[in-house]
Amino acid sequence: MSVSNSLKKLSSCVLIDLDGTLINTDGVVGDILRKYLSKYGKQWDGREALKIVGKTPLEAATTIVEDYGLPCGVDEFNSEFYPLFSAQMDKIKSLPGANRLIRHLKGHGVPMALASNSSRANIESKISFHQGWKECFSVIVGSDEVSKGKPSPDIFLEAARKLNKDPGECLVIEDSVPGVLAGKAAGSYVIAVPSLPKQTHLYTSADEVINSLLDIKPEKWGLPPFQDWIENTLPIDPWRIGGPVIKGFGRGSKVLGIPTANLSTKDYAEELVEHPSGVYFGWAGLATRGVFKMVMSIGWNPYFNNTEKTIEPWLLHDFTEDFYGEELRLIIVGYIRPEANFPSLESLVAKIHEDRDVAEKALDLPSYAKFKDDPYLTKYD
Ligand code: ADP
Ligand code: RBF
Numbered sequence: 314m315s316v317s318n319s320l321k322k323l324s325s326c327v328l329i330d331l332d333g334t335l336i337n338t339d340g341v342v343g344d345i346l347r348k349y350l351s352k353y354g355k356q357w358d359g360r361e362a363l364k365i366v367g368k369t370p371l372e373a374a375t376t377i378v379e380d381y382g383l384p385c386g387v388d389e390f391n392s393e394f395y396p397l398f399s400a401q402m403d404k405i406k407s408l409p410g411a412n413r414l415i416r417h418l419k420g421h422g423v424p425m426a427l428a429s430n431s432s433r434a435n436i437e438s439k440i441s442f443h444q445g446w447k448e449c450f451s452v453i454v455g456s457d458e459v460s461k462g463k464p465s466p467d468i469f470l471e472a473a474r475k476l477n478k479d480p481g482e483c484l485v486i487e488d489s490v491p492g493v494l495a496g497k498a499a500g501s502y503v504i505a506v507p508s509l510p511k512q513t514h515l516y517t518s519a520d521e522v523i524n525s526l527l528d529i530k531p532e533k534w535g536l537p538p539f540q541d542w543i544e545n546t547l548p549i550d551p552w553r554i555g556g557p558v559i560k561g562f563g564r565g566s567k568v569l570g571i572p573t574a575n576l577s578t579k580d581y582a583e584e585l586v587e588h589p590s591g592v593y594f595g596w597a598g599l600a601t602r603g604v605f606k607m608v609m610s611i612g613w614n615p616y617f618n619n620t621e622k623t624i625e626p627w628l629l630h631d632f633t634e635d636f637y638g639e640e641l642r643l644i645i646v647g648y649i650r651p652e653a654n655f656p657s658l659e660s661l662v663a664k665i666h667e668d669r670d671v672a673e674k675a676l677d678l679p680s681y682a683k684f685k686d687d688p689y690l691t692k693y694d
């Protein structure tokens with residue numbers, strides 16, 4: 314057997330976490346806690362999220378009551394929190410790539426289990442708001458159905474047992490550290506998709522750490538590959554943002570030949586949270602200048618280790634002047650790759666040039682080209 318064959322990882326089924334992996338539960342939980350804690354004169358600090366991600370409901374509640382020194386018991390907290398949470402469950406959105414992933418696996422007959430630290434009843438309520446999801450999972454296991462929640466392996470062992478699979482044949486997909494530990498303790502392969510930014514270093518026990526579900530390569534694990542990539546690009550649901558061009562980091566990207574026209578992050582904060590960091594492309598409109606091909610990065614620019622998530626759109630056209638203050642509109646239609654770090658500025662620039670070539674070519678494909686006539690880019694008033 315060749316080396317690559319003997320190292321090949323073969324999974325026949327997938328055990329997948331729900332909160333933070335398939336759906337953005339933390340967004341809704343954060344909104345509720347912000348309001349709830351303000352009644353006690355406390356301020357929800359998003360950084361606390363790190364302490365509750367992947368915990369059982371009881372552990373998460375205990376952490377909040379203790380850390381904020383709330384004048385109530387955990388039971389009282391829960392009895393107030395859960396009705397608020399239940400009322401908002403319909404607002405929990407699926408994460409980018411989640412639908413695509415489970416439909417792909419279901420379509421190829423890959424057995425799937427939902428394995429969550431949440432209670433069975435809560436899992437079922439949450440997925441009831443996502444059409445077609447219930448049918449995708451032949452097994453569901455909640456933490457109330459085993460003796461110990463994650464990081465204990467019990468949930469994954471029980472899910473594997475119910476699928477009639479050896480845990481060693483299972484691929485676990487997890488966003489949290491306790492979940493990754495649980496998957497490894499069960500003896501499965503584990504892909505980590507951290508739900509909080511800049512936490513990759515905490516996931517050393519995972520077999521692979523990816524940036525978002527868009528980056529899953531099922532064939533690495535012996536599962537059927539995605540077939541929706543076209544010419545090194547992944548079509549996404551198009552999204553639109555726009556506003557006046559502001560000053561960026563002032564790093565003189567122009568000197569590098571890759572000027573990026575920045576928008577105010579305040580004005581599109583929601584979109585920034587919603588979209589995974591990475592390199593994307595699409596079309597850009599400027600009111601008086603026309604519509605141009607565009608390639609951009611979203612994220613923290615690992616090479617520069619920025620503290621703020623920004624969008625850096627490079628319009629693929631030679632302009633004779635700057636256009637600060639002008640209204641810029643973008644339609645983002647496809648994904649290319651996750652953001653990466655590079656050993657040198659030259660290698661970063663070379664990669665960005667590669668991205669430009671990929672985007673230039675892809676945008677001529679009819680499925681992407683059609684957006685250049687979109688009224689959002691052509692009509693200004
Ligand atoms: P900043 O740090 O202000 O973003 P850059 O060096 O990235 O500075 O330059 C970006 C500015 O260059 C844009 O705001 C825009 O006014 C101008 N510009 C000129 N050509 C382009 C282009 N092809 N794509 C994007 N911006 C361009
Ligand atoms: N910055 C990174 O640190 N890593 C990247 O992988 C990366 N990819 C980019 C791809 C494109 C198409 C563009 C336009 C920018 C990218 N950047 C990346 C951001 C780049 O560092 C930044 O735009 C300039 O330094 C301006 O601040």
Ligand code: MG
Nearest residue numbers: 561573574575
């Ligand atoms: Mg810029």
